[in-house]
Amino acid sequence: MASIKNNGQSANGQKPNLPKRLFWDWNYDKIDWDKHYLAVIDRVIERGNREEWNEVVHFYGSNHVNDVLKKEIKYLPDYVIGDVCIYFKIKKEDLACYARKQSMPGRWI
Numbered sequence: 001m002a003s004i005k006n007n008g009q010s011a012n013g014q015k016p017n018l019p020k021r022l023f024w025d026w027n028y029d030k031i032d033w034d035k036h037y038l039a040v041i042d043r044v045i046e047r048g049n050r051e052e053w054n055e056v057v058h059f060y061g062s063n064h065v066n067d068v069l070k071k072e073i074k075y076l077p078d079y080v081i082g083d084v085c086i087y088f089k090i091k092k093e094d095l096a097c098y099a100r101k102q103s104m105p106g107r108w109i
Helices: 037-047 050-060 062-071 078-088 096-103
Strands: none
Touching: 037 050, 037 062, 037 078, 050 062, 062 078, 062 096
């Protein structure tokens, strides 16, 4: 994972090539890509396309992104879980969001 300075760039002056539309509610030029890795990865996985997923993996590393999916992201929509499992070669049972969903069955009215 890249080490990040306060200006939103990594220590070597790089930042991921992600579209501003994914971060419409953030000040894109001031994103601390290191500090906010969880929110960035979550946002891109939930709302991005495969090309943007590739960029997140390239920037943070596949091991880190896999760990975040397995341990830290607590919610993903059902339609994203299937794609995540295929793309990252992860069983849905290994995802933190799936385990949480199974432990909280829906309420019936």
